[in-house]
Amino acid sequence: MSRSARLLQLLDQLRRARQPQTGPALAQALGISLRTLYRDIATLREQGAAIAGEPGMGYEMRPGFVLPPLMFTPDELEALLLGARWASQQADPALAQAAQTALDRVRSALPLELRIEVDTSGLLVPAMDRADAPTEPWQTPLRHAIRHQRKIVLHYRDEKGQPSERCIWPFAMAFFDRHRVLAAWCELRQDFRHFRADRVRSVTALSERYPEPRAHLIERWSRQLCSRTDLC
Structure with a gap:
């Protein structure tokens, strides 16, 4: 987790708390050391966060402060x-x-x-029928592999039910109404391939990063799609 994300998490913990939170409790909730927590609180105070409290007494957000005001159209x-x-x-x-x-x-x-x-917004997104379009349990590891640009081994069944095992470089996932589709470079085919997440049987995450930056893969993939479909 980045330091900025950790500081936001700390603000959220203090914002949601109904009573002062001890340093050890906050550190445990964030998965950091007590020393790191004290440094983070000092940093937030320097940036203007109204955090009251001291070691041994607990910390709380003073009323009226959460984050700097945001403006949107x-x-x-x-x-x-x-x-x-x-x-x-x-x-x-x-x-x-x-x-x-x-x-x-x-x-x-x-x-x-x-x-x-x-x-009071009138813009709604209807709840989906999960029995009709269930969430695949490997969406999270697939997203993490894309984010960290790491290879994975995919155990897959095609539309005819034929099983295969592929080492792939995942770089994008599309979320359609009823299906999630993974875009990846397939080492077996030496080409770009698309895999429906509901046909994945299991995912094995590898520690090895793929050798080409994700941005380059997306660029090459986009050019190939354009050349095949005449959409560009």
């Missing part, structure tokens, strides 16, 4: 709201929870009039 706010609501329905549980946490964080930092706009 109505269109920007609706786009963020729809995106977060869609992700909470379509993605794996970890990403769905992250979408809700991000939306809560943005909402808490909005001026009152925009916070009311969020709470």
Whole structure:
């Protein structure tokens, strides 16, 4: 986890707490040492966070402070709201929870009039029927492999039910209404291939990074798609 993400998590912990939180409890919740926690609190205070408390007494956020105020146009706010609501329905549980946490964080930092706009928005994303389009359990490791640009071994069945084992370089995932599709470079075929997540049987994450940057793979893949479909 990056330091900036950790500082935001610490702010969230203090914001949600109903009573002062001890240093050891905060450190344990964040998975960091007590020394690191004290440094992070000092950093947040230097940046203007109104955090009251001392070691041995507990820490709390003073009323009236969460994050610096954020301003969005109505269109920007609706786009963020729809995106977060869609992700909470379509993605794996970890990403769905992250979408809700991000939306809560943005909402808490909005001026009152925009916070009311969020709470009373008429833009809705209907709940999906999970029995009709279940979330595949390997979405999270696939996302992590894409993020960290690491190879994976994919155990897969094609549309005819034929099994195969592929070492691939995953670089993108598309979220359609009923299917998630993984785009990757396949070492077996020495070409780009697409894999439906619901046909994946298991995923083995490897520690080895693939040798080409993800941005280059996406660029080459996009050119190949354009040449094959005449869409460009």
